Amino acid sequence: MPSFKGQYEHSVDNKGRVAFPARLRKLVSPGAQDHFTVLRGIDPCLYLYPMDKWEAVEERITSVNEYTRRGRAVIRNFLRYAEDLVLDKQNRLSLPGDLMEWAGITTAAIFIGSGESIEIWSPEKLKEADEDLTFESYQNLFEQVMGGELDNEE
Amino acid sequence: MPSFKGQYEHSVDNKGRVAFPARLRKLVSPGAQDHFTVLRGIDPCLYLYPMDKWEAVEERITSVNEYTRRGRAVIRNFLRYAEDLVLDKQNRLSLPGDLMEWAGITTAAIFIGSGESIEIWSPEKLKEADEDLTFESYQNLFEQVMGGELDNEE
DNA sequence: CACTATTCCCCACTTCTCCCCACAATGTAG
């Protein structure tokens, strides 16, 4: 199954709806049935998982030790900002207001295909995050990925 | 399977379409089924991978840990400038507008067979790159890379 | 129960993508 890839900007209408990019839709497994889960990311953006990929994430989170305060804190703060979504008949998503606000998304959103999941950024926040992404750092990144020095910690 | 080789210039029409060189098409494995992935290169050009070759790249990228900010950044910034393409019925590619713009491709594109992949250059950028690399310095480079220190870094 | 707010389906319109047709240029076989 091919990874999500590419970046696509779409406008958010005043009802909080965003078109889900058609190119990405073609990469969603039919098994996901237009069902997704969004949640806060560890960067200032939202993560969007199609249903079938989300199941793996749930397995990961349920494997966290729930009998420590650290473990409970992670579980609590991970899942409390997660929400299930379904595409409407026009292939749009209604992003929850609190998540949009947290991610700084107002009139436009940028979808970035990131392998197993999709990131949703406000254009402004993405621009900030991109300030330390020069062409040179992209070249280094490229060499890492293609060239072989990928330890799984990276 | 033979390596991609040779160089072919084709015009880009005002819909962003470029003919895929017939000579190269004959070298694409039937398993690729006219499917390709383009992405930014580490020189100011685009890289084009037939599907069967690209799959190995995806395997590498999906092995990166997606639960760290560093890993996320690697995945995001690598895949966001990549896009899947399919040849149309006239054996043409529709290059994405943002990638064309980044590579400076407007009315013409030069395909360069490069082993496992194909490079796509704007004629202007290629000329600049050629001017930076005289034949003499190419001779030295060639000897270094091919003749001697064959570590996988170069 | 009445009132408000929200959700989501449907419709309308614009833009874009891609299929199809056409044709010129090049290559190939007899």
Place this chain on the structure above:
DNA sequence: CTACATTGTGGGGAGAAGTGGGGAATAGTG
């Protein structure tokens, strides 16, 4: 040299994708 196939190039047009708004059904509130 001629006949025919392949390749490269361009454009028209059907259908898909993106965007916005009206309005019915649903849920939340006092």
